[in-house]
Amino acid sequence: MAIEVDVYEKIRYFHEQEGLSQRGIAKQLGISRNTVKKYFDGSHVPWERQGISGRYPTVSTKDVIEFITSCFEADNKENIKKQKHTAKRIYNRLVEEKGFIGGETTVRRLVAALKDKPSKAFIPLEYDPGEAVQIDWGEATVYMQGKKTKIHLWCMRECYSADIFCQAFYRPNQESFLEGQVSGFEFFAGIPQRVIFDNARVAVKEGFGIHAKVQDQYAVFAAHYAFKTEFCNIAAGHEKGLVEGLVGWARRNIFVPLPRVDTIEEPNNELLRRCRKYRGHKIVGRQYSVGTMAEVAAKKMIPLPKYRFDPSKSILARVDDFATVRFDHNKYSVPVKHVGKEVTVKGFGNEVKIVYQNCEIACYPRCYERGQTKYQLTHYLELIEQRPRSAYNAKPVKANLSTELMEIGRRLSGPREMVKLLKLYANYGEKKILAALSQQSGQEISIQQIEAQLLVLESPLSLQTDLDIKVERHRLNKYDDLLKRRVAM
Secondary structure (H helix, E strand, C coil): CCCCHHHHHHHHHHHHCCCCCHHHHHHHHCCCHHHHHHHCCCCCCCCCCCCCCCCCCCCCCHHHHHHHHHHHHHHHHHCCCCCCCCHHHHHHHHHHHHCCCCCHHHHHHHHHHHHCCCCCCCCCCCCCCCCEEEEEEEEEEEEECCEEEEEEEEEEEECCCCCEEEEEECCCCHHHHHHHHHHHHHHHCCECCEEEECCCCCCEEECCHHHCEECHHHHHHHHHHCCEEEECCCCCHHHHHHHHHHHHHHHHHHCCCCCEECCCHHHHHHHHHHHHHHCCCCCCCCCCCHHHHHHHHHHHCECCCCCCCCCCEEEEEECCCCCEEEECCEEEECCHHHCCCEEEEEECCCEEEEEECCEEEEEEECCCCCCCEECCHHHCHHHHHHCHHHHHCCHHHHHHCCHHHHHHHHCCCCHHHHHHHHHHHHHHCHHHHHHHHHCCCCCCCCHHHHHHHHHHHHCCCCCCCCCCCCCCCCCCHHHHHHHHHHHHC
């Protein structure tokens, strides 16, 4: 194993200048005698290192190699070209999951040897503070509610500081495109002079590169935030290499292995956390951290306007007799008191918000399927309470309650008890109700029993389990002394 140059220098100094023996040098430096033997006479030098072909370092055990191989096999099984393990990701997993104590360089060499693929080269770029950001779309795959789902990564990078911002969307449409930029500008606390990206259809009407003509909506957006657009040439990824590197970084470091999530908010929360954490990162060759340089860039940026641009796709819609409104081939429910009224439906990248007289009355994850109706049970509870017999067949009930909870409702004494169960569902959620039922014994079920158990679960006894109790060892010979005293009496 090669040593650092400063250690080599000391070995040579102690041998040539001090005349110390190999044993003495090893003791002085706290290293093995064999290492000293290898380097003390100058016949070997530490900067001429052998490759790993044919011989692996001692930390590269069979288990380590098998783990690396298993990462390759997992990548092949998932078969997602741009979402595979890198050497860096493998090293991090080895440290976290296997307690690996070797160096990252060792892992990189092992991975390179096992892959036998050449490395890529990148062209360095330099920008002034606040001059430009690069933006780009990427793709990633997650397991959402157990189903393998493709999501789209919106990535933005400030070119001077290399500060990063990433956000996940269901679709790379114009709403998401604009929303990602608004959120990115707010994250960077300012607007760059230029925004550099490829010829996205949501922004470019026709042409490409310097000949591109901007879409009308995007022209309005750029005018509001007072930046200039710069479109890349076709097949010229190097023109926005900073952000393309970011897309790959996000995929490899956050989405490998494939995360299992219930909503898109979960990967977005993790993306935001990692972006903030990245500000503490210091890029090799730079004097200051990303966060420190980002503060410099922010001072040179265009200030954010007072009005926040609305990136949504908005329409006016009338609430039908079933308390639903149509938007993009799907329907969404609103509180029944709004039947017959005209409302504004705002479609964002990941959400649909419904507004009446400047007040939000409903919000949903945006549905990109067709012919679906999304119900919120709370919108219909008042009406169901007036017509309790509808509780078993109402679509908003069946759309929200599981088969298990519906069967429990049928075991109650009547429709009015079912309505009470629906109110408990609205207040506590299904998981808590089922947890409460699991604590009950017997076949009979009543709302009173469920309510009582929910109160117990909501206010559990707080037991202090971290008490610092010291138990001293007792001297057993004290009991002998007591017995002697008793006999003497």
